[in-house]
Amino acid sequence: MAAGAPRIFVSHLAGVPVFDPVGDQVGRVSDLVAMLRVGRRPPRLLGMVVEVLSRRRVFVPMTRITGVASGQVITTGVVNMRRFERRPTERLVLGELLDRRVTLVESGEEVTVLDVAIQQLPARRDWEIDKVFVRKGKGGVLSRKGETLTVEWSAVTGFSLEEHGQGAENLLATFEKLRPADLANALHHLSPKRRVEVAAALDDDRLADVLEELPEDDQVEILGKLKEERAADVLEAMDPDDAADLLSELPEEDQERLLTLMQPDDAADVRRLLAYEERTAGGLMTTEPIVLRPDATVADALARVRQQDLSPALAAQVYVCRPPDETPTGKYLGTVHFQRLLRDPPFTLVSSIVDSDLPPLGPDTPLPAVTSYLAAYNMVAAPVVDESGSLLGAVTVDDVLDHLLPDDWRETEFHEEGSGHGR
Template identity: 55%
Template sequence: MSSNSTKVFIARLLGLDVFDPMGDRLGRLRDVVVISRVSDKPAQCVGVVVEVPGKRRVFVPMTRIRAMEAGQVICTGLVNMRRFVQRGAEILVAAELLDRRVVFADGSGQAVVEDIGLALERSGDWIISDYYVRRGDPAGGLLGLRRSRGERLLVSWDAVVHAALHEPQAANTYVAAHDEMKPADFADALHEMNLKRRVEVASELQDDRLADVLQEMPDEEQVQILSALDMERAADVLEEMDPDDAADLLNELSEDTQHALLELMEPEDARDMRRLLEYAEGTAGSMMTPVPVILSPEATVADALASVRREELSPALASTVFVARPPLETPTGRYLGLVHIQALLRTPPPESLGNILDSAVEPIDDMAQVAEVARTLASYNLTSLAVVNDAGRLVGAVTVDDVLDHLLPDDWRTHDEHPEPEALPLATGTVQPPVTGGPHG
C-alpha cells in the first residue's frame, strides 16, 4: 500500500469518505480494526470498517487500502459486502479504545486516550505506534478526566497500559467523530455495539440528540438505554422525544417506572403522555402526535407559513395545517378541516385559512385501527390525517411514518430483507465471487 505518510491518526480518519481508484465513493470510514499480538509487540491494524449505502457496515482489509491522504481513503480490488461482524481477537479502536483510561507503564499516573497513531512498517503492516493522551487527576473519576484540560502527551505504544476493559469508558471522542451522522444511522451504529458500549456512547449524547436517536432504535434497546440513565435525565430525554414515540417507550416500562417518570416531566408534556397511554395499541389515538400545527379559521396564510417553518416539525407534520375552533390546544374546539402546504404556497398571504379549507377529507376517529388509517392516507394521497374524538374535537394527527412504524415487522430496523452481493469490485460494476483469505474473507 502506498501513502504520502508513514503515520496516520485514527480519530482523524473517522468519517472520511472512502473511494475506489476511479473516484467513485464506496462509503464512509467508521472504525479501525486491530488485533493484539504478543505482549512485547504492538497491535496490528488488519482493516477498516466502512459504512456503505443502506447503512451496512463492511470490512475492508488493509491489503485493499491504497492510500490514506488529503482527507480521503482510497481502496482497490474486491471488497466483501457482507455485514461486518467483530470476531473474538479483534478490537474496534473507536468503539473500544478511544476515551478509555490508561496508566503509564512507569507508574507516573493515569490518562485518557484521545487518539491512536498507526505507523507503516517496512513489511507493509500497519501497527499501533503511538497514543495521544490527556493526563488528568484520577481522583476525579472518568468524568473529571474527560472534562479537565489536563496535559496532552504523545507517547509510544509501550509507554501505557490499558485499564481493564470492564471499567467504564468515556465516549466523547466517538460522539464528536460521528456528530454529522443522521439519527437513524447513529442508531444503527449503536445497535452493532455490545450493551455496555451502547450505554456508554448513548449516555454521552445531549438530551435532544439522544431523543432523536432513541426514536430510531428497536424497543428493547430503547428500554436498555433509558433504564441506564438516572430518572431525572430519563424524564428530560422523554420530553425531547416526539410524544407518540415517548408514549410507546413508556408502554414498554413497568407501571411504577411510568408513574415515576411522568411525575418528573413537565406537566404539559406529562399530560400529553397520559392521554396517549390511555389508547389501546394499534389505534389512531395511540400512534398520533397530540401537537400538530393547529390554527383558527381567522388565521392568515402568512400565519400558517410561519407555523410550518418551525425546525422541530417533521416534513410530514409540516405538510398540513389543521383548522379548528378555539381552544387550539388538543382537544380543540370543533374541527373544521385542513389546509395543505401547496394551497398555502398558491394563496396570497393575507387570505384567511377559513376560505381555503379542504373539508372533503374526513378526519379519522381516534379509536380507528391502523389498517383503516393506512387506507385513508392511501386513498387521499395524504402524508398526515386529522384524528378526532367522538365529540368531533381534534385530538391529534397521525402521519404516514407513524403508520409505517406499526405496519412493518418489529425487527424492521435491524433486519436485512435483501442482502447485498457478497463481493463487488470497486473499479467496475460487475458482481464477483466472495473474496477469500484474510480475517473477513
C-alpha cells in the same frame, strides 16, 4: 500505499468516504478494527468497518485499502457485503480505544486517550497503531485542562483492561455530525457497557432523537440504565407517540413511576396515547401537529411550518381549529396543505382556503384503514378527530410505516443476514 507514508490519526478518518478504483462511492468509514498483541507490541490494524449505502456495516481488510489521503479512502473495488461481526480478540478503535484511561509506563500517571495514530509498515502492506495522543489530568476532549502529548504505544499500558466508567467525550465528538438514525446504528454496534456510557453522555434532546431510531430492546436497555429523573427528562424530549411506544414496553409500575416524574403536560399527552390500542389512529398519532385558529394568516402558517424541529410529514400541512389551540382542540374546521400556503398571498386568512371536504380519521380507525386513507388521498399526514369534533392529533406516514414493517425491522436493518467478516 507507498512505504514511508505519513502517520494518520484515526479521528480524521471517521465518516470519510470510501471509493472504488473508478471513483464510485462504496460507503463511509464507520470505525477501524485492531487486534491487541501480547506485551507492548503495537496493535495490528486489521481493517475498516465501512457503512455502505444501504446502511449495512461491512468489513474491508487493510489489504484491500490502496490509498488513504485527502479525506478519502480508496479500495481495490472488491468488497464482501456480509455484515460485520466483531470477534472477541478484536477492538473497535473509535468505539473502544478512545476516551480510555490508561497509564504512562515511565511515570505511572493516568492519562486520557484523545486519539491514536496508524502507519503502514515499510515494504509491507501491514498497518499498526504506533502512537497515542493523550491528555494528562481527568479532562476529556471537552476540557481544556491538562498537558497533551503524543507517545509511543509502548509508553502506555491499560488498553487490555475492561474499564469501568470509560468516558465518551471523544467518541461523541467523532460522531457529532451524524444523523440520529446513523448515530443509533453506531450505538447499536457498541458493547452494552460502551453503549450505556455513550448514551449517558448525550444531552437529553440528542438522546431522545437517537432512542426513537433504536430497536425496542436497545431502547429499554438504555432507559433502564439511566437515573429515573434523567429517564423522565429524556421521555419528555421524545415525540409523545414515540415516548408512549417506549413506555408500553415497560411493566405498568415502571410506566407509572416515570410518568409521575414527567412534567404534567407532557405526561398527559403520553397517557392519552397509551389509552388507545397500538395499531389504531389514536395509538399511531402524534399530539403535536401544527394547529392554527381561523383568523391566522398564510404568513403565520408559513412561520410555523419553517420550524426546524418539525418533521417533513408534520410540516406538510396545518390544521385549522377553534380555540383552544392545543390538542384536544376546539372544533376542527379543516386542513390547509403546504402547497396551498405557497400559492396564496401572505395576508390571506387560513379559514378562507381550508380544505373541509377531506374526512378526518376517528381515533379507533384500525391501521389498514389508516394506510388506505393515506394512499387514497395521497397524504403524508391525516387528522384524527373525536366524536365531539375536536382534533386529537395527526397520523404521519412514517409512523404508519413503522407499524407496517415487521416488528423487528430495526433489528433487521442493523443486523443483515449473514455473519463474519468474509476474510
